[in-house]
Amino acid sequence: MPDFMVGDKAYEVDEDGFLQQPDLWNKEVAEAMAKTEGVEELTEDHWKVVNFLRDYYVEYQVAPMIRKLCKSTGFKLNKIYELFPSGPAKGACKIAGLPKPTGCV
Amino acid sequence: MAEPSFDSMDYYKKDELLEVDHKPPRTSWMKTPVEFRPGTWIYPTKAKHLEYLGMPNPRDWSPTDEDWKLPDNWQEIIFNGMRERLDKYRSFKVFMDICVRCGACADKCHFFIGGGDPKNMPVLRAELIRSVYRKDFTTAGKLLGRMVGARKLTYDVIKEWFYYFYQCTECRRCSVFCPYGIDTAEITMMGRELLHELGLGVNWAMEPVANCFRTGNHLGIRPHGLKDTLEFFAEDIEEATGISIDIPMNKKGAEVLFITPSGDFLADPGTYTCMGYMALFHEIGLDYTWSTYASEGGNFGLFTSHEMIKRLNAKMYAEAKRLGVKWILGGECGHMWRVVNQYMDTMNGPADFLEVPKSPITGTVFENAKSTKMVHIMEFIADLIKHGKLKLDASRNDHLKVTFHDSCNPARSMGILEEPRYVLKHVCNNFYEMPENTIREQTFCCGGGAGLGTDENMEMRLRGGLPRGSAVKHVQDKYGVNTLATMCAIDRATLQTVCDYWAPGVGVSGITEMVANAMIMKGEKKRKLNFRLEPVWGDPDEDEEG
Numbered sequence: 001m002p003d004f005m006v007g008d009k010a011y012e013v014d015e016d017g018f019l020q021q022p023d024l025w026n027k028e029v030a031e032a033m034a035k036t037e038g039v040e041e042l043t044e045d046h047w048k049v050v051n052f053l054r055d056y057y058v059e060y061q062v063a064p065m066i067r068k069l070c071k072s073t074g075f076k077l078n079k080i081y082e083l084f085p086s087g088p089a090k091g092a093c094k095i096a097g098l099p100k101p102t103g104c105v
Numbered sequence: 106m107a108e109p110s111f112d113s114m115d116y117y118k119k120d121e122l123l124e125v126d127h128k129p130p131r132t133s134w135m136k137t138p139v140e141f142r143p144g145t146w147i148y149p150t151k152a153k154h155l156e157y158l159g160m161p162n163p164r165d166w167s168p169t170d171e172d173w174k175l176p177d178n179w180q181e182i183i184f185n186g187m188r189e190r191l192d193k194y195r196s197f198k199v200f201m202d203i204c205v206r207c208g209a210c211a212d213k214c215h216f217f218i219g220g221g222d223p224k225n226m227p228v229l230r231a232e233l234i235r236s237v238y239r240k241d242f243t244t245a246g247k248l249l250g251r252m253v254g255a256r257k258l259t260y261d262v263i264k265e266w267f268y269y270f271y272q273c274t275e276c277r278r279c280s281v282f283c284p285y286g287i288d289t290a291e292i293t294m295m296g297r298e299l300l301h302e303l304g305l306g307v308n309w310a311m312e313p314v315a316n317c318f319r320t321g322n323h324l325g326i327r328p329h330g331l332k333d334t335l336e337f338f339a340e341d342i343e344e345a346t347g348i349s350i351d352i353p354m355n356k357k358g359a360e361v362l363f364i365t366p367s368g369d370f371l372a373d374p375g376t377y378t379c380m381g382y383m384a385l386f387h388e389i390g391l392d393y394t395w396s397t398y399a400s401e402g403g404n405f406g407l408f409t410s411h412e413m414i415k416r417l418n419a420k421m422y423a424e425a426k427r428l429g430v431k432w433i434l435g436g437e438c439g440h441m442w443r444v445v446n447q448y449m450d451t452m453n454g455p456a457d458f459l460e461v462p463k464s465p466i467t468g469t470v471f472e473n474a475k476s477t478k479m480v481h482i483m484e485f486i487a488d489l490i491k492h493g494k495l496k497l498d499a500s501r502n503d504h505l506k507v508t509f510h511d512s513c514n515p516a517r518s519m520g521i522l523e524e525p526r527y528v529l530k531h532v533c534n535n536f537y538e539m540p541e542n543t544i545r546e547q548t549f550c551c552g553g554g555a556g557l558g559t560d561e562n563m564e565m566r567l568r569g570g571l572p573r574g575s576a577v578k579h580v581q582d583k584y585g586v587n588t589l590a591t592m593c594a595i596d597r598a599t600l601q602t603v604c605d606y607w608a609p610g611v612g613v614s615g616i617t618e619m620v621a622n623a624m625i626m627k628g629e630k631k632r633k634l635n636f637r638l639e640p641v642w643g644d645p646d647e648d649e650e651g
Contacts (some may be wrong), residue, residue: 062324
């Protein structure tokens with residue numbers, strides 16, 4: 001599996017760049033990953049999304065429904081796409097260190 | 106915006122994809138090696154999932170590596186694996202022997218139609234394994250070799266198997282046209298079983314399998330997560346209808362256990378269909394329960410091995426027994442119904458601790474489900490409508506012009522063709538069929554079933570989706586169709602991409618979602634919002650969501 005480098009620290013990621021050990025996630029990883037997803041700087045609105053995803057993941061060990069993300073943050077889907085050009089799953093979830101959902105999705 | 110990458114549909118130009126060359130290459134098929142081009146293959150299973158499942162040879166590797174890190178005795182493993190399966194499954198032996206290579210199946214595969222690779226002609230895809238069978242298991246093949254289409258099992262053959270057995274969605278459209286009735290999906294299944302003996306599989310199928318084994322569903326949703334999700338749906342139902350509904354979970358002694366694919370708990374538009382089930386069951390007062398243990402209707406074991414089908418399917422029946430229900434109602438899933446209808450009975454059956462399903466609302470006894478004790482939600486709803494048990498206002502769906510995609514497995518493995526149409530015609534006024542060679546038992550696959558519906562496989566998904574997408578485009582142009590209804594979670598996930606690419610402007614919907622929108626519920630408030638919470642019926646100026 002490839003590594004994602006933050007400074008001199010290596011983090012294992014999958015082929016799509018999702019963190020393989022979500023527990024190792026931290027703010028620096030989020031900031032570095034954001035740059036690879038077309039987000040130059042994580043603003044307060046970005047953090048609102050990332051923190052919600054992170055908290056949800058810590059509690060439930062999976063990613064939330066996109067609808068739940070929208071309702072809980074108060075952001076409509078197009079706003080999420082404005083914040084994260086690669087979308088809620090491949091963008092926001094990846095930056096928040098969540099694994100990629102698989103199955104009939 | 107950054108340039109789209111190969112896992113995005115924007116990367117592929119329509120006119121380039123449409124230039125399909127169906128001419129075979131100049132070299133003979135045995136001498137044409139496989140090329141792993143990005144967009145046409147799927148990431149391999151991560152070691153941790155194989156380890157979790159106790160499957161052979163867990164390691165991280167990539168198909169583009171020269172060395173696939175196979176066990177030293179890989180040839181022996183395949184030989185023994187084939188011999189074991191030829192003895193065990195009479196069908197496999199028959200399918201190896203009886204094909205006369207007439208070619209009736211050749212142009213029936215969506216991947217061959219949209220891709221032109223001759224190894225995606227079902228006859229040739231089967232030859233990839235049949236040629237090895239001839240060499241090792243038939244006298245003629247042992248003596249005459251290539252003259253009779255036999256070939257030696259080499260490393261390249263394994264690579265070819267991995268590529269092409271994951272370019273088959275096990276949809277069985279080709280089988281409909283085979284004069285011998287060869288079930289090509291079962292050949293792919295055997296191919297995949299053998300590959301798994303060497304630790305070769307795809308993560309898009311195996312992570313869900315591992316999740317399902319661990320948590321009860323493909324997505325890895327745990328009990329408190331499922332509860333939170335269903336409560337979220339109940340809130341939205343209340344917002345739309347003003348009605349507060351109960352969420353029975355793990356309820357012992359309930360009459361019916363309800364099981365649906367877990368995609369409906371996460372991904373739109375399946376989530377709206379899930380809300381539809383909940384609203385419907387509330388309205389008719391069904392004594393039912395969700396389960397946090399059997400929280401998956403789908404069974405990605407079907408895309409893995411017979412052993413895995415059995416391991417995952419067993420949970421449904423174990424849970425039905427534990428809860429003491431009378432029978433099981435199954436949701437809008439595709440491949441689940443192949444497992445239930447064709448394998449369950451001999452794998453984990455007979456489920457003689459359950460009763461022959463009888464609708465508590467209409468009294469109808471579902472004789473067809475006598476052995477499996479599982480009823481399909483469309484049979485159940487069609488029966489409710491037939492007995493006048495639902496108050497429906499089809500005009501609530503008048504903004505939709507609807508066509509119906511028969512999902513491969515309910516259509517071809519179960520023959521459930523009329524019920525969904527009967528239901529749709531009662532819940533919407535604008536229904537249009539796609540051309541007859543693309544529906545019912547001849548239905549075209551979404552291009553992403555059997556573990557293929559992942560984004561790194563985007564080129565193959567778009568190519569495989571071409572026949573279905575073209576048929577949708579046809580009714581879109583002719584009748585203004587804007588909605589593709591379908592009763593399978595993989596379809597709901599993959600067909601939106603197919604429509605966005607080949608018939609932009611068409612949205613995907615589950616059927617129960619449409620039923621719930623048309624259903625006049627007792628005590629409902631003046632409806633403005635549909636189950637997507639879109640203000641489709643109200644005056645938009647009045648709407649507070651605006």
